[in-house]
Amino acid sequence: DTAVSQTPKYLVTQMGNDKSIKCEQNLGHDTMYWYKQDSKKFLKIMFSYNNKELIINETVPNRFSPKSPDKAHLNLHINSLELGDSAVYFCASSPIGGSSYNEQFFGPGTRLTVL
Amino acid sequence: AQSVTQPDIHITVSEGASLELRCNYSYGATPYLFWYVQSPGQGLQLLLKYFSGDTLVQGIKGFEAEFKRSQSSFNLRKPSVHWSDAAEYFCAVAVPRGAAGNKLTFGGGTRVLVKP
Numbered sequence: 001d002t003a004v005s006q007t008p009k010y011l012v013t014q015m016g017n018d019k020s021i022k023c024e025q026n027l028g029h030d031t032m033y034w035y036k037q038d039s040k041k042f043l044k045i046m047f048s049y050n051n052k053e054l055i056i057n058e059t060v061p062n063r064f065s066p067k068s069p070d071k072a073h074l075n076l077h078i079n080s081l082e083l084g085d086s087a088v089y090f091c092a093s094s095p096i097g098g099s100s101y102n103e104q105f106f107g108p109g110t111r112l113t114v115l
Numbered sequence: 116a117q118s119v120t121q122p123d124i125h126i127t128v129s130e131g132a133s134l135e136l137r138c139n140y141s142y143g144a145t146p147y148l149f150w151y152v153q154s155p156g157q158g159l160q161l162l163l164k165y166f167s168g169d170t171l172v173q174g175i176k177g178f179e180a181e182f183k184r185s186q187s188s189f190n191l192r193k194p195s196v197h198w199s200d201a202a203e204y205f206c207a208v209a210v211p212r213g214a215a216g217n218k219l220t221f222g223g224g225t226r227v228l229v230k231p
Contacts, residue, residue, distance in 0.1 A: 031217070035219075040223070041153075041203055041223070041224045041226075042221070042223055042224070043205065043221040043224075044221070045218050045219060045220075048217075048218065056218055090158060090159065094217060102217060103161060103164065104217070104219060105161075106151075106158045106159040106160075107158055108157065108158040109157075109158050
């Protein structure tokens with residue numbers, strides 16, 4: 001009974017291609033996130049969606065477009081892939097709780113390699 | 116904006132020895148504080164968290180962390196390390212923003228190597 005799942009686990013592609021990474025959570029959470037972990041293990045948030053609405057959009061190239069068909073899914077589409085996009089991408093989810101912080105649960109990650 | 120510093124990039128410790136990982140944060144008030152562990156090729160697992168109250172918090176796998184407001188620190192400790200503790204450890208902070216969403220800010224990570 002996986003809580004936050006991502007597909008694929010590994011993705012190898014050529015520069016210039018368009019690719020998508022899928023994320024699904026079965027925790028009933030309202031908020032979902034995408035994080036990027038670069039080659040030096042540095043983790044940084046990219047996006048956050050709450051009930052299909054974009055609420056956090058960090059400084060990310062517009063080649064990256066998150067799409068949330070429903071609150072259990074948050075997919076990441078990347079256009080015109082570049083070498084620098086090679087990284088591990090983590091999806092996470094959390095409940096929404098007003099002014100309090102709610103723990104984020106992470107998926108296993110998708111390792112994207114751009115050749 | 117908040118920031119997190121983990122001064123040690125690598126730490127090597129012998130199995131059975133104690134471990135302490137340092138974490139310092141920068142924020143105007145007390146943020147929410149977390150330690151995550153990432154085993155090789157794996158996702159992130161929450162070890163423990165501090166929101167308020169007792170400044171010494173217990174987590175999973177025998178880890179504990181102590182919040183020190185005066186030092187803006189949240190150091191992670193384990194009295195006796197097991198070989199399975201070899202992993203990357205991340206300190207993170209979050210500032211609740213209500214409907215604006217919660218954003219975790221991570222430190223650069225500390226890689227722990229365990230010698231037999």
